[in-house]
Amino acid sequence: MRVTAAVLDRPGEPLALRDVELGPPRPDEVLVRLSAVGICATDLEFATFFEAPAVLGHEGAGIVERVGDRVTSVAPGDHVALSFTSCGRCRPCLTGSPGYCLRFDALNFSGRRPDGTSAVSLGGTEINAHFLGQSAFADHVVAPERAVVPIGKDADLTLAGPFGCGFQTGAGGVLNVLRPSPGSSIAIFGAGSVGIASVLAAALSGCTTVAVVDLNAERLATAESLGATHGVTGGEGAAEELRSIAPDGFDFVLETTGRADVLRTGVEALAPLGRCGVIGVGPSAEMSFDWRSVLNGRTITGIIGGGAIPQVFVPELLRLHAAGRFPVHEIVERFPFERIGDAVDAAKSGTVGKAVLTF
Template sequence: MVIAQAAVVERPHGPFVVEEVELEEPREDEVLVRIVSAGICHTDLIVRDQWYPVPLPAVLGHEGAGVVERVGARVRKVAPGDHVVLTFRSCGECHHCLRGKPAYCVQLFPLNFGGRRPDGTSPIRWRGQPITGMFFAQSSFATYAVAHERNVVKVPKDVPLELLGPLGCGVQTGAGAVFNSLRPPAGSSIAIFGTGSVGLSALLAARAVGCTTIIGVDINPGRLEVARELGATHVIDARTSDPVEEIRRITGYGVQYSIETTANPKVFRQAVDCLDQLGVCGLIGAAPLGAEVALDMGTMLFGRMVRGIIEGDSVPELFIPEMIALYQQGKFPFDRLITFYPFAAIQQAAEDSEAGRVVKPVLRFD
């Protein structure tokens, strides 16, 4: 048994409260990781608020980075002492996983949002009772996490480990939407709706691949300024301007690509309406279950497409090291999105994120 400090959410919309919990030792296909840092993602906050029915009480957190402490008897990917990033889990056996598309695993939802192992057990006990302790197969808002071998990615030791947690979800989602899903060619145009951590990661990727018109759209002036600093050629404040009209004015016809990160149906419609003919909109924003949007069928008829994107279409064991290599070469400065907080300040970090005062809060553990 491992004694850990963990941020527990006891009720919907409740605070993150750091408490002592007990962790089981890793099973034969699991890994015990000492957490060094963990990013706070929008998904953690909407699960806290029960947009998705993850059982509470829960230890959330799904952008963990740390050092392997112990491994199960069947684990071969990593060994004690390795630096790792924790990411989403997939089954590895379904037809999508076997085709190299683990983000579309048929078991994605139960494996990541079920709060338990497939056999119904949890590795975390709080106040003597099992609670949700396998969120994204890691629950990394804790000093230690038990993860499955499949969602542990070994990373180089010559990169600061405290930076790397967001690569496990938010950064890989935004960057992967560009690098892996839309694949805009050099010289192309793209509009990014929502300049939070996911949208700005997409912006960094768009710059890296050579997009020459990069338009950031938001209602937060501070984030729009960050977008401009990171390479946006144009920014649009949607409070004062119609984004569709402005994008058409800038481009003369519409953009070739757009990305929607806000999960707002009105914004999603704008992200489609601003496309040029044959343009593609990548939908990333995670809306409440059952959310719907209306699209103009005449608009869609002219070759426009909408593409849903999960986790940036990434194969994490390949894509996370690729992002790190780009960062080391100075081509993907995702570290500029990060604001650090001590683990004990997790509630403040969450509030700052929701208020738009920071882009990507990352918790550091002693």
């Protein structure tokens, strides 16, 4: 079928709306008509180097149109959010950690199905797609069943997409991985959509000190309005300000900027035995620490997809949202799909918390 997609023609270039051909769902795949798709910083990062032409986008939500013969968890008409995919057969998958699937990179970042094919063609040639199980910068997608999360019909389909990545990542980093007990202290670096979701989760967990560090004053103000107890301006003075907030160090730190210098500040802000979750992916390829700063019982753990099983965690977060306890809609701004260029600019400049494209 002909669908409209925002195609990355060359790394670093703006996405261009094009008619592409989308193949039918395979037996284990689902065809979804998207209602909306969020823009995640990971899309912007991959747009700088991903092998093009390609279709990115990985926060889709919509309505199932067709399912392959072997699909049992959804049927046409069901409402779904899309998330990352995983093999379902390896040890991490079988023990409830699909974000750490042994085939995660091949399945989510190779641009192809495992057999080397792509569901998306441009001018008769298959192009890279299947990004994080979906390639949702398109009005329809073909996704493997394991990337599909059934959600209730009462959930807003123009809000549900980012639950499959950004919101799940930030909230899961706190609720699934760090698991702070009530009364704990946490410092969150970066107040983008991931950072804000983690602020909300820290408040839900009963953290009594929630310090947020960012360079963007508006984002700090938003974080404070949503439960952060302290807004700290990033850069030079941040370490000292954090020391004045938690003189013995923070029990937990969550890093969402992808910067090695920020991560180092975060680790040094931990109390002995404190735990730092690393979520950000970005400018820095390496991290380095003073020997002593990790010798005193501190733990640094990478986190993918909020350590979540999307089919379990996304509906939980949507229930929290419906109950008014996870008000992520406060940071969402919607743009028609045709304005994807403006939405990307707004996401890059930080003038919106979470840009969502609607179809």
